Amino acid sequence: MKNQQLHERRSKVIAQGMGALYPLYVEKAENAHVWDVDGNKYIDFAAGIAVTNTGHSHPRITEAVKAQIENFSHTCAMVTPYESFVELAEKLTELAPGDTEKKAIFLTTGAEAVENAVKVARAHTGRSGVIAFKGGFHGRTNMTMGLTGKVAPYKAGFGPFPNEIFHAPYPNAFHGISTQDSLQALEDLFACDIEPSRVAAIIFEPVQGEGGFYQAPQDFAEAVRALCDKHGILLIADEIQTGFARTGKMFATEHIGIEPDLMTMAKGIAGGFPISAVVGKAHVIDSALPGGLGVLTLVLHLVVSRA
Ligand SMILES: Cc1ncc(COP(=O)(O)O)c(C=O)c1O
Structure with a gap:
């Protein structure tokens, strides 16, 4: 009633x-x-769409929130930082797959993390193109709508979108799209739409969420990693939905055994409090000038996610 x-x-x-x-x-x-x-x-x-990975109102999270509010709620980590800001970055850079030295930035939403990963990729490569996949979901801001590979309901009526974004089919045995089909489609993009030397990044979800819970086949992920290496393209793994043990390991790329250049994280990172992150290879993420990346309101969320 x-x-x-x-x-x-x-x-x-x-x-x-x-x-x-x-x-x-x-x-x-x-x-x-x-x-x-x-x-x-x-x-x-539903878990808030793959967000409350530690369950609702986990006692450690609740305690961390209470304790933080007693101390302070906001200073701006880019002006007067605090320990949790550093500590969480230490933890995430250690957890991120691969041996390359990593660094992190913190934002508030998943879409912001994706936007910032693209900014970093463009700053590092000096290139503009970004390739995403059909059925992929990367957010609802203008840039991330453009990257999202699903018109209804996410893009319908909302254009124009940023240019220099291209889509290829995601391999999907259920829909008869093989790894070879997807790789050929990437080659077709290079032949018809954009030369690889102008592509800054390829972004993919290790398991598509909105696209229908399809897992990237091992041979596809490995081939895309090799393609990126061949052409100097950065590989961005969007782990916003798959991260923080959703797939049984901390990050889904660990199942595949590849090291992305940049990873986006949000959702399960703070059990519903708005924090997101980009974690990536230090020499890549440091391509952005001081002040070029960042966000203001973070303190509570950082404390939560380290709880
Ligand atoms: C893979 C992926 N990327 C990006 C996003 C966007 O995150 P947010 O809604 O926090 O902006 C989502 C959210 O569902 C997602 O699942």
Whole structure:
């Protein structure tokens, strides 16, 4: 009853563009369970779309939030930094796959992380092109909408998008697209649309989420890594949905055994508090000038994610 009343109120004041999957209004949530306003209890398989990897209201996260608020809420880590800012970067750069020395930047949303990964890739290579995959989801800002490989509902009516973005099919046995088909499509892009020496980055999800939960085949990921190395293109792994143990390892690229040049992280990093990161090879990520990358409001979220 209360669910229905709230849903009617919502329909009057919330734009339909913010879709509503379930007319179920949450009263409380704990670990894997949610309770709605009518007293029904559910097992939460949605997890805020792959965000609450440690469960709802994990006690360590709750404690970290409380403790931080007692101390300070904001200073701007780019003006007067604090320990959690450094400590989390130390942890993530250690966890990121591969032997190359890494550095990190912190942002607030997944789309911001993707935007910044593209900025870094362009600054490092001096090139403009970016290749993404059909069915891929990278966010809802202008740049990331452009990268997202799905028109309805993410791009319909919202153009124009930034130029120099190209899409290739993601290999998908279910839809009859082999690794060879996808690799050929990349070669076709190089032949028809953009020469590889103008491509800054190829961005891919190790497991497509919005695209339908399709895993990149091992031979495809390895071939794309080799293609990037051949042409001096940077490989960006968008681990925003697959990161933080969603696939059984800390990052999905660990299953494949390749080292991306840049990784985007968000969602599970802070269990619902808005923090995202780009972690990448130090010599790559340091291509941006001081002040060229950053965000203001981070402190609470950094503390949460190290909890
Ligand atoms: C793979 C991937 N990239 C980027 C994003 C965008 O993240 P945000 O919604 O935090 O901007 C998402 C969000 O669903 C995602 O799954």
